[in-house]
Every structure is written in C-alpha cells, then in structure tokens.
Amino acid sequence: MLRNDNFLRALSKQPVTRIPLWLMRQAGRYLPEYCETRKRAGGFMTLCQSADLACEVTLQPLARYDLDAAILFSDILTVPDAMGLGLYFETGEGPRFQRPLREEQAINELFAPDPYDSLAYVLDATRVIRKALDNSVPLIGFSGSPYTLACYMVEGGSSKDFRHIKTMLYTRPDLLHRILTVTSQAVTAYLNAQIENGAQAVMLFDTWGGSLSNAAYQEFSLAYMRQIIAGLRRERDGEKIPVIVFTKGGGLWLESIAESGCDAVGLDWTVSLGDARRRVGGKVALQGNLDPNVLFAPPQTIALEAEKVLASYQTAGDDMTGLVFNLGHGISQFTPPEHVHALIEAVHGYPR
Numbered sequence: 001m002l003r004n005d006n007f008l009r010a011l012s013k014q015p016v017t018r019i020p021l022w023l024m025r026q027a028g029r030y031l032p033e034y035c036e037t038r039k040r041a042g043g044f045m046t047l048c049q050s051a052d053l054a055c056e057v058t059l060q061p062l063a064r065y066d067l068d069a070a071i072l073f074s075d076i077l078t079v080p081d082a083m084g085l086g087l088y089f090e091t092g093e094g095p096r097f098q099r100p101l102r103e104e105q106a107i108n109e110l111f112a113p114d115p116y117d118s119l120a121y122v123l124d125a126t127r128v129i130r131k132a133l134d135n136s137v138p139l140i141g142f143s144g145s146p147y148t149l150a151c152y153m154v155e156g157g158s159s160k161d162f163r164h165i166k167t168m169l170y171t172r173p174d175l176l177h178r179i180l181t182v183t184s185q186a187v188t189a190y191l192n193a194q195i196e197n198g199a200q201a202v203m204l205f206d207t208w209g210g211s212l213s214n215a216a217y218q219e220f221s222l223a224y225m226r227q228i229i230a231g232l233r234r235e236r237d238g239e240k241i242p243v244i245v246f247t248k249g250g251g252l253w254l255e256s257i258a259e260s261g262c263d264a265v266g267l268d269w270t271v272s273l274g275d276a277r278r279r280v281g282g283k284v285a286l287q288g289n290l291d292p293n294v295l296f297a298p299p300q301t302i303a304l305e306a307e308k309v310l311a312s313y314q315t316a317g318d319d320m321t322g323l324v325f326n327l328g329h330g331i332s333q334f335t336p337p338e339h340v341h342a343l344i345e346a347v348h349g350y351p352r
C-alpha cells in the first residue's frame with residue numbers, strides 16, 4: 001500500500017489529506033546533486049540509459065523536498081531515438097537528430113519500435129525506481145505526444161518557427177498523418193510497457209500542440225492523443241492508472257481535451273484555475289499551474305503567488321478535491337533550489 005496516495009486520489013477526485021504537488025522537471029539541472037550525477041554519467045543519454053543513475057536522480061528531489069509524486073527520469077525523445085533517428089545532445093544547444101524525418105521514403109519506412117527491445121533501458125529504470133520508492137509516493141511514467149515528438153523528428157531538433165513540420169502539415173498532410181499514426185502506435189506500446197513495469201500514472205507531454213491552429217490542433221494533436229488513451233491499460237493489480245494530458249498553450253481547447261478520455265488536464269499559467277475548474281472540473285481533475293518564473297522571486301512572494309493559484313481553484317468549487325499542484329511548465333535550471341521549500345510549504349499548508 002502506498003503511504004502517500006494523495007496524488008492518485010486527487011487525479012480520481014477523491015478526498016486528500018493535503019493538496020498533492022510535484023514539479024515538472026523536478027529532477028534536473030537546478031539541483032547541484034543532479035549536475036554532479038550527470039557529470040559522473042558523462043552525458044545526459046548515459047544518465048537515462050543507466051537504471052541505477054536514473055534512479056539516483058529521480059530520488060534526488062524527493063530527498064530534498066516533501067513531494068507527493070516521483071517522475072521517471074528519462075526524456076520524451078527516447079522514442080524517436082528508438083525509431084532510428086539518432087538522438088544526440090550538443091552542449092548548450094538542446095536535442096538534435098542525426099536523421100531528421102523529411103523524405104517520403106524514410107517516412108514510409110518508419111516503424112513503431114518494440115519497447116521491450118530498443119527502450120528496455122527505460123523499463124529497467126522504471127522497475128528499479130519503483131522498487132527504490134518502496135511505496136512512499138507514486139511513480140509517474142510519461143511520453144511526448146505524437147505531434148510534439150513529430151516536431152522534433154521533422155525539425156531535427158528544437159525550433160522557433162516549426163517551419164518544416166508546418167510546411168509538411170499544409171503541403172503533404174498525408175505524410176504527417178503517417179508519422180503521427182506510427183508514433184501513436186509506438187507511444188501506446190511504450191506507455192503500456194511503463195505501466196507493466198511499475199508506472200502508477202502516465203502523462204502525455206504535448207509541449208508544442210499549442211503552436212497549432214484550432215482545426216490543426218484537433219486533427220494533428222488531440223486526435224492522436226485520444227487514440228493513445230483508448231489503447232492504454234487503465235488498471236494494474238486492481239489499481240486504476242490515471243492519464244494526464246498536458247498541452248502547453250492548450251487553454252482554449254480545455255473542453256475538448258477533457259473529453260479525450262484522460263483523467264486530468266495539465267494547465268500552463270496562462271489559464272485561470274478557477275475558470276478551468278468551472279469549465280471542466282465536473283469531468284476531470286486539473287494539474288498546474290504556477291508560472292515557473294515565480295520561483296525567482298523571494299520566498300514570501302512565492303507563497304503569495306501559490307496561494308493565488310490555490311484560491312482561484314477554490315472559488316469554483318466547495319473543496320480542494322481534484323487538484324494536483326504543479327508548475328505551468330518545467331522548472332528552470334536557474335531556479336535557486338532553496339526557493340522551492342516556500343512553494344511546498346504554501347501548497348501543503350493551504351488554506352492557512
């Protein structure tokens with residue numbers, strides 16, 4: 001039995017003993033101990049590929065802070081790497097692919113990898129982490145959404161204008177649909193394998209869905225996430241496996257995201273939690289949504305800003321059920337680690 005199941009309870013809109021909280025990218029470069037382990041590993045991918053080191057960094061934020069969930073240490077780009085695109089990290093430049101996906105022939109040859117083969121290292125890490133957590137808090141598994149993965153696959157790395165993928169979307173939508181179909185199959189198998197190996201909730205990171213037009217979002221991002229959710233194993237050992245969908249910049253589409261079959265919707269800081277709860281709170285739980293840059297302010301301000309987010313949620317319901325507190329996007333690598341304490345105390349102490 002989990003000693004702290006508030007995160008899973010909130011996702012099922014059941015009563016909690018405190019508002020659960022975790023932080024996107026909670027294991028990362030803002031922690032000196034992460035930087036030390038990463039240096040020892042020799043690189044980011046070697047860190048992901050060693051189950052013991054991935055476990056070590058997963059647990060680092062939990063040792064420092066009173067968090068209510070752990071997230072598997074890995075990256076969304078492991079899937080396109082397993083599809084043969086050749087992922088590498090150039091220092092200071094973010095992720096890159098050796099073979100971006102632009103040619104029709106390469107797209108036709110694209111295949112969904114068997115996660116137990118080329119992604120076995122992620123599943124090994126999942127098992128090791130789950131064991132090390134020893135039922136203290138739940139373990140979150142994750143994947144990128146097909147559209148977000150396709151952005152990196154087609155652009156060949158990070159992009160500001162998404163020129164290549166949008167050219168494909170408007171010129172050869174059939175090719176993009178083929179990429180998204182195969183990637184959805186890959187993601188479904190990958191998330192089911194994470195669940196099989198111990199993930200107790202899963203999250204789809206749709207970081208770039210918000211760059212699409214309304215119609216294109218429905219057709220090229222949400223439709224594929226819906227397909228994945230329909231193919232996921234939703235229960236293991238008698239426990240429900242909740243699914244969280246996070247489309248950054250997706251506030252406009254809240255109602256349709258809430259109807260995707262997910263249990264919870266992740267929100268960025270542009271949305272009012274109270275409005276969001278009024279719009280979809282009867283249907284799904286919500287996760288979010290403090291601006292990560294608030295963590296640069298002094299601790300008192302951090303507490304006040306966190307309380308504003310919580311109060312906003314509270315205006316739209318009788319109690320605080322159905323909320324998982326998080327940042328609206330990943331924590332910055334420049335965050336002073338000691339500032340995080342003020343946030344956690346404000347959330348767990350709410351209402352004061």
Ligand code: CP3
Pocket residue numbers: 023024025026027028029038044071072073074075076077094095142158205207330
């Ligand atoms: O949240 C966690 O603690 C779990 C681990 C995790 C990482 N990446 C580790 C990581 C998760 C859930 C991700 C998701 C991810 N990866 C997303 C979706 C969420 C988001 O941030 O929008 C995206 C778009 C990626 C792709 C990716 N990986 C980029 C763009 C970068 C470089 C950007 C940067 O911050 O420098 C990465 C590398 C990466 N993934 C790091 C970490 C801790 C930093 C790498 C390092 O140690 O040098």
